[in-house]
Amino acid sequence: VVRCVRPHMNCFHRDQEPRPQFEFLSVKFLEQEHLMFRKPLVMMYTPFSEHAHKGKPMKVSTMTPEFTGEHLPEPVKCSVQMTEYLEKHALVIVFRDQAEPREDKMFRGAATMELTGRVEPYDEERTHDLDVLCLGRKVGVVRVVYKVTNYGYTPPPGGAPGRVPEECLMDEKIADEE
Secondary structure: OOOOOOOOOOOOOOOOOOOEEEEEEEEEEEEEOOOOEOOEEEEEEOOOOOOOEEOOOOOOOEOOOEEOHHHOOOOEEOOOOOHHHHOOOEEEEEEEEOOOOOHHHHEEEEEEEEOOOOOOOOOOEEEEEEEEEEOOEEEEEEEEEEEEEEOOOOOOOOOOOOOOOHHHOHHHHHHHHO
């Protein structure tokens, strides 16, 4: 039986990379042509973090909410340290109205942020304008301000010392093949 799982740690490579954390500073609607938000909420989904990230709902009615501070989700901590893997994925930003009593009526749209070329370099503030889609049509534009940081975990150099035999390290095999 062969199981395909996403790579969590790059322990078989000699050169280790830090694990990124996406810190969102602001998510602001620039334009919106859909429905009024009475209690706007932002959520983020990724295939490389452990769960959905949910902010606190705002208590203001508006067509163009701006999420900052406590209304943004906590930083998205990656369970993967391989930049090449992360850049093949996207981060989905979902907008909901918490004032709606029914789950199917809460959805106000979603924006997808492709991560190709947006992971490195670390600690730089970045701004991207993304289209917001709802039920297959564009309903607005949102500006996302974020930065990517190393969230404090730096793996030991040389893989997992004492656990990975030298002949199993992938760096030497890749260099031999080239």
